[in-house]
Amino acid sequence: MKKLWLVGLIFVLIMSSALAACGPAAPKTIKIGHLVALTGPNATWGQSEANAVNMAVAKINEAGGVNGMQIEIIAYDSRADRLEAVNVVKRMVEQDKVVAIIGPGQSGVANAVREVNNSAKVPLIATTATNPTVTVAEDGSVVPYTFRVCFIDPFQGTVAGQFAIKDLSAKTAAVLYDVGDEYSQFLGQYFTEAFMKGGGTVVANEAFRSGELDFRAQLGKIKSGNPDVLFIPTMQKEAALAAKQARDLGITAVLLGGDGWGSPDIFELSANTIEGGYYVNIAAMEDPAIQDFLAAYRAKYNADPVMPNPVLGYDAVMWLADALTRTKGEGGEALKAALEATKDLQVLTGKLTIDPATHNPLNKPAVIQQCKNGSFTYVKTFVTTE
Amino acid sequence: MIFQTIITGISIGSIYALMAVGYSLVFSVLNFSNFAHGAVITLGAYIAWMLMVSVFKLPFLPALLLSMLGAGLIALLVERTAYSTLRHRKAPSLFLMISAMGVAIALQNVLYATIGANLYALPPIFTQDTINIGTASISRMDIFAFVFSILAIGLLTVVLNYTRVGTAIRAASHDAEMVSVLGVNLDVLVAVLFLLAGSLGGMAGVFMGVKYMVYPSMGWITNKAYIGAVIGGLGSLPGAVVGGILLGLLEALVSVTTIGNVALSTFRDVFSFGILVLLLIFRPRGLFGRHVEEKL
Numbered sequence: 001m002k003k004l005w006l007v008g009l010i011f012v013l014i015m016s017s018a019l020a021a022c023g024p025a026a027p028k029t030i031k032i033g034h035l036v037a038l039t040g041p042n043a044t045w046g047q048s049e050a051n052a053v054n055m056a057v058a059k060i061n062e063a064g065g066v067n068g069m070q071i072e073i074i075a076y077d078s079r080a081d082r083l084e085a086v087n088v089v090k091r092m093v094e095q096d097k098v099v100a101i102i103g104p105g106q107s108g109v110a111n112a113v114r115e116v117n118n119s120a121k122v123p124l125i126a127t128t129a130t131n132p133t134v135t136v137a138e139d140g141s142v143v144p145y146t147f148r149v150c151f152i153d154p155f156q157g158t159v160a161g162q163f164a165i166k167d168l169s170a171k172t173a174a175v176l177y178d179v180g181d182e183y184s185q186f187l188g189q190y191f192t193e194a195f196m197k198g199g200g201t202v203v204a205n206e207a208f209r210s211g212e213l214d215f216r217a218q219l220g221k222i223k224s225g226n227p228d229v230l231f232i233p234t235m236q237k238e239a240a241l242a243a244k245q246a247r248d249l250g251i252t253a254v255l256l257g258g259d260g261w262g263s264p265d266i267f268e269l270s271a272n273t274i275e276g277g278y279y280v281n282i283a284a285m286e287d288p289a290i291q292d293f294l295a296a297y298r299a300k301y302n303a304d305p306v307m308p309n310p311v312l313g314y315d316a317v318m319w320l321a322d323a324l325t326r327t328k329g330e331g332g333e334a335l336k337a338a339l340e341a342t343k344d345l346q347v348l349t350g351k352l353t354i355d356p357a358t359h360n361p362l363n364k365p366a367v368i369q370q371c372k373n374g375s376f377t378y379v380k381t382f383v384t385t386e
Numbered sequence: 387m388i389f390q391t392i393i394t395g396i397s398i399g400s401i402y403a404l405m406a407v408g409y410s411l412v413f414s415v416l417n418f419s420n421f422a423h424g425a426v427i428t429l430g431a432y433i434a435w436m437l438m439v440s441v442f443k444l445p446f447l448p449a450l451l452l453s454m455l456g457a458g459l460i461a462l463l464v465e466r467t468a469y470s471t472l473r474h475r476k477a478p479s480l481f482l483m484i485s486a487m488g489v490a491i492a493l494q495n496v497l498y499a500t501i502g503a504n505l506y507a508l509p510p511i512f513t514q515d516t517i518n519i520g521t522a523s524i525s526r527m528d529i530f531a532f533v534f535s536i537l538a539i540g541l542l543t544v545v546l547n548y549t550r551v552g553t554a555i556r557a558a559s560h561d562a563e564m565v566s567v568l569g570v571n572l573d574v575l576v577a578v579l580f581l582l583a584g585s586l587g588g589m590a591g592v593f594m595g596v597k598y599m600v601y602p603s604m605g606w607i608t609n610k611a612y613i614g615a616v617i618g619g620l621g622s623l624p625g626a627v628v629g630g631i632l633l634g635l636l637e638a639l640v641s642v643t644t645i646g647n648v649a650l651s652t653f654r655d656v657f658s659f660g661i662l663v664l665l666l667i668f669r670p671r672g673l674f675g676r677h678v679e680e681k682l
Contacts, residue, residue, distance in 0.1 A: 217641035
């Protein structure tokens with residue numbers, strides 16, 4: 001009797017699964033992985049990024065999804081740890097069968113998972129990984145299935161150079177950079193190139209070594225060139241010291257920097273000599289383009305987003321949804337080609353065009369901020385030109 | 387511009403000199419390079435930060451004196467915990483130097499673990515900071531630091547030459563064992579030595595905090611001061627002062643020199659540390675040093 005009951009149950013199960021297979025297909029979903037640091041030291045940004053990604057996906061799904069298919073986000077915590085990230089990307093690719101991955105925010109993590117997502121031909125869009133090697137390998141070849149939605153670090157130098165020419169009407173410039181730091185060196189180089197291309201003259205290109213505290217010898221040399229702007233592409237520590245010492249020596253040039261400046265203690269550390277200086281940033285809360293997003297975010301999560309990850313996560317979802325619409329939900333090579341072919345796509349932070357040769361955004365809008373009255377204020381969104 | 391460079395060099399050099407004196411003072415008697423000196427300087431700056439910014443709002447001068455005292459006591463404490471046992475065991479001076487390196491790293495990590503890696507600024511002493519002389523600008527803080535450093539070193543020279551303790555220290559720097567046999571308590575003498583070296587280090591730390599900023603790895607700059615002490619001849623006080631100022635001048639001059647298209651500023655440390663190596667090979671006594679031998 002007992003056995004008969006069991007046979008009956010199995011029969012019902014088989015029948016029901018067979019029926020399900022024959023019946024009308026359930027609405028298909030597109031699975032997208034989100035590799036994000038939800039715990040650990042990067043969690044503040046990671047959680048905010050996860051919130052923004054979910055908001056973007058909810059908005060797309062409410063509007064009918066991608067060609068009628070709903071997007072499903074499968075988020076895994078990377079803890080910003082390379083080993084952990086490799087494990088979860090394997091799980092996304094092998095078990096969850098995601099068509100694409102959003103994240104990570106760290107260049108080191110993106111490079112660590114490169115082998116996994118590229119061999120599986122699953123496109124990955126890094127959010128805030130700004131190191132050039134993430135999409136262009138050391139040998140100069142583009143990493144086929146890795147993209148990014150942010151600009152690369154050195155691009156800030158291009159922005160600063162063009163901003164100095166166009167908006168500050170500078171004719172002469174000087175650069176003080178850290179020769180022991182890749183970020184600083186590249187920003188300085190790109191600045192010099194952009195500034196000279198725009199018709200300006202770089203009167204002094206002075207360097208110091210990481211860990212140095214006194215730049216007055218170099219600044220003395222810069223002073224004799226009497227530049228209109230002084231570009232200091234360093235972290236806030238060196239920028240503060242250089243600003244203080246430059247003003248001590250009577251240098252009146254407008255100070256310019258990169259996103260390394262964006263730490264509020266720069267005012268105190270520089271004894272407010274940084275006042276009036278401009279720096280390039282990835283995103284700013286005051287950017288008029290993102291005010292609707294901010295309001296929606298605040299309404300939903302009752303907190304401010306932690307910049308810049310959320311806006312870039314949001315942009316990544318918009319970019320991916322657009323590419324998936326064009327491939328009709330197909331992943332792999334078709335999706336890679338669609339992502340590469342993205343041109344003038346309106347995203348949150350501006351228009352997105354991808355350079356197929358580098359998988360980086362072209363002329364990505366950057367934010368110019370000014371150190372004013374002891375805090376950072378939004379000046380404008382700057383779009384570079386070739 | 388050359389005038390500006392010289393002024394800059396002297397002002398950097400005077401801080402090197404103040405730190406170099408601390409190295410030389412300890413070396414003159416104990417015959418080892420006290421690499422924990424950098425950590426003592428850093429702690430001196432942190433004491434000043436607590437006194438002037440974070441806990442109390444003391445004015446500069448009392449904060450400076452208390453920081454000097456605090457740094458002196460820390461140097462003394464380091465001696466008692468890390469060196470005195472080795473000293474009594476008559477361990478080779480290499481052991482003391484290794485112990486000093488351990489102390490330096492340990493103290494720096496105590497700062498990371500307790501106060502953290504944040505950067506702090508000490509309030510400026512002068513509101514209007516620069517004086518213009520012709521085309522050159524000198525900051526008042528630099529003049530102040532220079533005068534104070536020279537005064538402190540002068541005072542130290544008076545102590546060493548005209549007091550009983552000073553006489554004992556000078557005697558010990560020639561032959562510590564003999565001094566001990568003659569009835570001088572070496573432990574007390576070494577304690578005074580570290581108190582003096584530590585307070586000068588504390589002073590250097592406070593000046594650095596005002597001129598630059600306060601952070602856990604700021605003691606790194608003492609590597610330069612050490613080179614200054616080697617240039618002058620380790621163990622010689624006038625040597626430390628001259629060596630420190632010379633190194634500051636040399637670095638400033640190298641920084642503004644261009645050969646062909648290559649700006650030498652990126653080679654500054656190649657010069658500084660290259661000099662250290664060359665001196666140790668060809669003239670280990672430096673400019674003013676005496677013949678070096680084991681003393682304790």
